[in-house]
Amino acid sequence: MDKSKVALIRCESYDWDEVDKAVRTGINLLGGISNFVKASDRIVIKPNLLYGTIPDKCVNPHPSVFKAVGNLLIESGVDVYYGDSPGFGKCERHMEKAKLKGVADELGIKLADFDNGQPISHKDALLNRRFVIAKGVLDSDGLISLSKLKTHQLTRLTGSVKNQFGCIPGVLKGEYHVKMPDPYDFSAMLIDLNTLIKPRLYIMDAIIAMEGNGPRSGDQKKLNALLFSGDPIALDSVACKIVDIDPEFVPTSKLGEAAGLGTYHYENIEIVGEAVESFIDKSFNIIRKPPSSSKGGxxxxxxxxxxxxxxxxxxxxxxxxxxxxxxxxxxxxxxxxxxxxxxxxxxxxxxxxxxxxxxxxxxxxxxxxxxxxxxxxxxxxxxx
Ligand code: SF4
Ligand code: SF4
Structure with missing residues (x-):
């Protein structure tokens, strides 16, 4: 069986030249951007927005990373869009606050419709066979998922897999919490979202991550890493190694592997670029135990x-x-x-x-x- 490849690149600041070089190096190590998109594809970059916040707070992927990915896609002849559905409110306002709109306007990247949704069925789902997905996602040929490494109470870590929750528009996201209060059911739904949407490429900004009371109010932690993969489970697993948490404590790992989305087992992952050992931060403040199930009588x-x-x-x-x-x-x-x-x-x-x-x-x-x-x-x- 072929191993899943994760490119791990050292990047020590959000300085534009350094980020641009790191993004190009990471994607080239996976065979180049043409491995994931082709000219004239309509591709949406989906940064993890949650709530648009100034870049210094590290709630959202940094505008430099977004710009580097956008540039690369434009150079490849791709028709580039961007969007995400925040926790509440309209996408554009939050993109503006996160300084991502400014970059998009500068590069001519268009805003996709993440405020309105359309029902779609997923017959091969683990758990959730019907979703309402943002129109901007359904109108596209593919997605580039751009996440930020942050702590999360329910899923322990929010990264590549969790990022796609923002493809469900607006307050509808709350309904999924009510329907699936158990963290393992909720995680199965996240896996279903990923197998439905099938992003082409997953990129994680872990140059400065968020620890503690994440995903919005935690503390910044410099990890100096950018990660790239076509396998979100493997990418999140390498992120787990960096912040020293057992990937099995992140419920999407096992469920994602069972669904065929990827692998979290290190023996099945090939890390290209830099050795992961030089990034490991055992002091990273994250809950190092699995969430408890809320099922039962x-x-x-x-x-x-x-x-x-x-x-x-x-x-x-x-x-x-x-x-x-x-x-x-x-x-x-x-x-x-x-x-x-x-x-x-x-x-x-x-x-x-x-x-x-x-x-x-x-x-x-x-x-x-x-x-x-x-x-x-x-x-x-x-x-x-
Ligand atoms: S259900 Fe509980 S945890 Fe969820 S938003 Fe309401 S008070 Fe907070
Ligand atoms: S705890 Fe207070 S500050 Fe925080 S959301 Fe509620 S009302 Fe607002």
């Missing part, structure tokens, strides 16, 4: 609800903007102004909370963290 679900790590609001940092309330996908809402006083921070009713962590993910002030309760630590150790 009512009693088990009740116990898990009591012991699962909970989102908690730090009232000092909260400015009562209400984003968490707006984004909570359950009905009735688990986080809300239960006291009726909107001048104070919202509060939680944990019995309703499905632990999707959308509130923590999207809080603009980084005021929400996910914490273990004392009883959770004790009971969790005994039962799970």
């Amino acid at each position: 009512r009693i088990m679900r009740f116990i898990r609800n009591q012991v699962s790590p909970r989102p908690v609001i730090d009232k000092v940092n909260c400015d009562t903007c209400g984003t968490c309330v707006k984004m909570c996908p359950v009905d009735p809402k688990a986080v809300d102004w239960h006291t009726g006083d909107k001048t104070k921070s919202p509060t939680y009713k944990y019995g309703r909370c499905i632990r999707c962590y959308c509130c923590q993910e999207l809080c603009p002030k980084g005021a929400i963290t996910v914490r273990n309760t004392i009883s959770g630590k004790v009971i969790g150790k005994l039962l799970f």
Whole structure:
């Protein structure tokens, strides 16, 4: 069996010349851009937007990386578009904030429609046979997935595979959390999205990654790496090695391999470019254990609800903007102004909370963290 190739390139800054050279080197090591696209293809670059934020915050792939990929595609005669569906709001506004729109306008890259969707079926899905996918994706010949290495509460790491969640437009994404609250079901749905959309090439910006309270409010961590592959499972697995987490703790790894999307086993991955050992950062702040399943009967679900790590609001940092309330996908809402006083921070009713962590993910002030309760630590150790 052929090994999956992952190109790993050292890049120590977002300096344009250095990034451009690194992107060209990485893609050339995989056989060149013509291995993935052909002239006149309509290709969408899909950066991981989540929420458009200034590049210094490292929430989105850096504009230099986006520009280098865009340039390469334009040189190849490709009709280039870009887009993503953020956590909420319109794509273009977030692209502007992330400084990606400025680059796109400069290069003549057009905005694809990620605000509207179209239903599509996926008969070979592991779990989810019907999706609503952004029109811009369906109108294209292929996608280049441009992710950022960041921590994520539900899937541990957000990278190549998770990036395609943004192909589901707008608030519809919340419905998938409600339909699939179990992290393994949610991950199976992510694999289904990838086998449906089949991005041509996956690129990860890990020059400066995000650790801790990611994917929006974590801390920056310089890893000096750009990764490239046609296999998203292998790429995420190499990213796991860099941040020293067992790839089996990232639920999309096993599910993705079972679905034939790729391999997470290091013996089946060929790393070209630089040796991974020189990038490994054992101090990277990431949860090094698998997420717990929320499946089971009512009693088990009740116990898990009591012991699962909970989102908690730090009232000092909260400015009562209400984003968490707006984004909570359950009905009735688990986080809300239960006291009726909107001048104070919202509060939680944990019995309703499905632990999707959308509130923590999207809080603009980084005021929400996910914490273990004392009883959770004790009971969790005994039962799970
Ligand atoms: S999103 Fe964050 S800052 Fe806004 S109300 Fe919720 S906790 Fe407070
Ligand atoms: S409170 Fe937060 S973690 Fe719980 S369901 Fe709502 S958004 Fe998800």
